[in-house]
Amino acid sequence: MDISPDSIVYWQWGPITLNATIVFTWVIMLILIGISWMVTRNLSEDASLSRWQNFLEAVVSTIKGQIKDVVHSGAEEYLPFIGTLFLFISLSNFLIFVPGYHPPTGSIYTAGGLAICVFFAVPVYGIAKRGIWGYLKHYISPSPFMLPFNIIGEFSRTLSLAIRLFGNIMSGSLIVAILLSIVPLFVPVVMEILGLLIGQIQAYIFAVLAMVYIASATRSHEKQEAKTNNSDK
Amino acid sequence: MKVDWFTLIAQIINFLILLVLLKYFLFDRIVRIMDRRKEKISQKLEEADQKKAEAEQELQEYHRKQQELEEQKEEILAEKRKEGEETKKKLLEKARQEAEGLRNQWIQKFSQEKEEFLNDLRREAGQQIYQISHRVLSDLADSDLENQIVKTFLKRLDNLESDREKEIKKTLGENKHKILVRTSFKLTNEVKEEISDRIQKRFSKTHEFDFQQSDQLKIGIELKIGEHKISWNINQYLDTLEEKFREKLEEQEMVKTSESAKTQEDDKKAGEIHGSNDSGREKSESESQQKNAGED
Numbered sequence: 001m002d003i004s005p006d007s008i009v010y011w012q013w014g015p016i017t018l019n020a021t022i023v024f025t026w027v028i029m030l031i032l033i034g035i036s037w038m039v040t041r042n043l044s045e046d047a048s049l050s051r052w053q054n055f056l057e058a059v060v061s062t063i064k065g066q067i068k069d070v071v072h073s074g075a076e077e078y079l080p081f082i083g084t085l086f087l088f089i090s091l092s093n094f095l096i097f098v099p100g101y102h103p104p105t106g107s108i109y110t111a112g113g114l115a116i117c118v119f120f121a122v123p124v125y126g127i128a129k130r131g132i133w134g135y136l137k138h139y140i141s142p143s144p145f146m147l148p149f150n151i152i153g154e155f156s157r158t159l160s161l162a163i164r165l166f167g168n169i170m171s172g173s174l175i176v177a178i179l180l181s182i183v184p185l186f187v188p189v190v191m192e193i194l195g196l197l198i199g200q201i202q203a204y205i206f207a208v209l210a211m212v213y214i215a216s217a218t219r220s221h222e223k224q225e226a227k228t229n230n231s232d233k
Numbered sequence: 234m235k236v237d238w239f240t241l242i243a244q245i246i247n248f249l250i251l252l253v254l255l256k257y258f259l260f261d262r263i264v265r266i267m268d269r270r271k272e273k274i275s276q277k278l279e280e281a282d283q284k285k286a287e288a289e290q291e292l293q294e295y296h297r298k299q300q301e302l303e304e305q306k307e308e309i310l311a312e313k314r315k316e317g318e319e320t321k322k323k324l325l326e327k328a329r330q331e332a333e334g335l336r337n338q339w340i341q342k343f344s345q346e347k348e349e350f351l352n353d354l355r356r357e358a359g360q361q362i363y364q365i366s367h368r369v370l371s372d373l374a375d376s377d378l379e380n381q382i383v384k385t386f387l388k389r390l391d392n393l394e395s396d397r398e399k400e401i402k403k404t405l406g407e408n409k410h411k412i413l414v415r416t417s418f419k420l421t422n423e424v425k426e427e428i429s430d431r432i433q434k435r436f437s438k439t440h441e442f443d444f445q446q447s448d449q450l451k452i453g454i455e456l457k458i459g460e461h462k463i464s465w466n467i468n469q470y471l472d473t474l475e476e477k478f479r480e481k482l483e484e485q486e487m488v489k490t491s492e493s494a495k496t497q498e499d500d501k502k503a504g505e506i507h508g509s510n511d512s513g514r515e516k517s518e519s520e521s522q523q524k525n526a527g528e529d
Contacts, residue, residue, distance in 0.1 A: 006240055015239055022240060025247045032251065036259035043266040045273060053266075060263045076264060080256035088251060104244070109237055113244035 004170065005102035006109060021107040028092050028104065059087075063207075070211045071219070078211060081121055085114060086207035093169060093199025097192060103199070106169040108162065115162035118210040119154070126217030138217060161209060168202045169195075340490065379418050386454045386465045387431050393463065402436055404459040412440045413457040417450040432456070 005020035012018070039052040049057070063083045067075040092105045104110045126135035139150045172195035179188045393401075414420075414428060429442045453466030 006237055017237070017239060019240060022243050022247070025244060029247060029251045029254075033254045033258055036255060036262075040258055040262040040266075043262060045266060045269050056259065056263055057267060060260060061267065064264075079264065080252060080260045083260055084248070084252045084255045087255065088248065107240070107244075109240040110244045113241050113248055116241075116245060117248055 004107050005104060006107050008102065020102045021104045021110055024092070024102055025104040025110065028088060028095070032087055032091060066208065067211055070208065071215045078125070078214060081214075082207050082211050085118075085210055086203050089114070089165065089203035089206055090200060093203055094196065096173070096195055096199065103169050103173065105165055105199075105202075106173050108166045108170075111162040111164075111166035111169075114165070114206070115158045118161060118213060119158040121210070122154075122213050122217045125214045129218040135217065157209075157213065161206065165202050165206050168198055172198055379416075379420070380424070382416075382418075382452070382454055382465060383420075383424055383428065386456075386463075387428070389465055390431065390435060390456070390463060393435075397461070398435075401458055401461050404461060405436055405440065411443045413443045413445065413455075415445045415447045415450060415455045415457070417447065417452050417454070419446055420444055 005024065008020035010018045010020070010023060035052070036056070039050070039056050043053055044050065060079070060083065063086060064075050064079055067078050067082055071078065089105055092103050092110075095101050096103050123135060126138065129135075130138075140147050172191070176188050176191050176195060179191055412429075412432060414425075420428075425442070425444055432442075433440065450464075450466060453464060455462065455464035455466065
């Protein structure tokens with residue numbers, strides 16, 4: 001029984017292994033980029049849109065709306081990163097009903113990779129917004145005693161982000177696999193449906209948490225700015 | 234558990250590639266197109282607002298122009314009405330003046346004709362009266378009438394005012410004037426003597442007398458001393474008669490003019506009055522002629 005798609009290796013050459021995780025990641029990438037490229041080749045500015053354009057616009061504006069709920073302003077800066085996270089996880093979790101498909105998000109490396117990306121994105125956005133000292137100051141707030149906890153929190157939340165996604169998706173696949181051997185009819189379908197739901201929820205949670213982490217690194221700066229603006233006035 | 238670093242890094246790289254490509258192919262483009270559409274829509278709305286404002290402005294302009302036109306119309310109408318009234322007034326005035334002119338002309342003509350008529354009448358009446366009187370007097374005893382005339386004359390001589398008497402005396406004293414006595418009839422010697430006696434008595438001087446008979450006097454007697462004149466003449470009565478006639482005619486004229494003043498309305502009527510008057514006058518003239526002929 002395969003717990004992880006990493007163990008399904010299609011081709012190996014020394015350290016380079018082409019396992020199911022990478023292959024299906026590429027598949028998802030191809031689908032996403034293909035659709036985007038096809039649809040955005042000829043976009044319409046007018047009121048009459050193609051169905052696909054309308055769909056993509058709806059998706060993008062929904063994601064933007066969600067980001068706006070968290071950061072209130074400057075949603076467009078975070079849109080590509082958060083949007084890509086969500087679309088990738090969402091599609092990868094969505095395709096589990098396809099026979100022979102192994103969701104790459106069910107691999108700890110994929111979830112870990114994404115979490116590492118978030119881990120690095122937080123200081124990148126924070127420094128871009130607040131400057132290096134402003135960003136670093138947020139580790140000693142509200143007091144310098146909090147510095148070790150802040151650092152631990154930084155790592156632990158990245159870990160929890162990775163494990164949450166991986167655990168949920170992996171467990172979903174695992175449950176279906178186990179159930180298939182015990183009750184091969186009907187019950188796995190229900191679990192599959194549940195898995196679809198959980199997959200979408202996880203995609204949403206992952207994206208929103210990433211946004212919250214980034215926002216926490218940039219928002220204190222905004223708060224300070226607002227304070228100085230108010231005192232100036 | 235061995236960590237598969239390759240897969241981890243590969244997944245990170247995959248994600249970064251996907252991030253870049255999706256940013257380029259999806260998010261940027263979609264966001265750009267949505268922004269552009271938003272801009273376009275807001276632009277169109279703005280244009281629509283502008284056009285609406287323009288339309289409202291134009292509507293106001295139109296309303297204003299309409300109002301102006303209405304006012305102009307009212308003004309022109311008022312002006313025309315005023316002009317019309319003025320023209321009417323002028324025409325009425327003109328008509329009134331013409332009527333007045335015609336009336337004056339008619340009055341003038343009428344008075345002229347009246348004058349002529351009076352002259353005619355006086356002449357006619359004088360002649361008639363003279364003829365009648367003459368006929369009557371001649372029918373009556375000649376001597377009696379003549380004696381009566383002489384008597385009346387002598388009475389007048391007696392009643393002469395003292396101022397005049399003095400003047401006559403003065404004239405007689407200055408020059409030796411002939412005392413001229415003209416009569417319309419033949420005087421007998423007795424009468425002549427009586428007259429001369431009376432005059433001499435009156436002015437207490439002897440004078441030469443010259444007795445003449447003249448038709449100019451019609452019926453009467455006249456004493457002429459230098460420039461002084463004492464006479465009794467039927468002409469005096471004729472003059473009085475003429476005066477009476479004139480008064481009567483003037484009264485009638487007054488009545489007529491007041492009537493015509495009441496009914497003076499337009500030239501037509503004035504013309505009618507004129508015409509009817511003319512015919513009336515002609516009628517009365519012909520009637521008087523007929524009367525005269527009848528009496529003749």
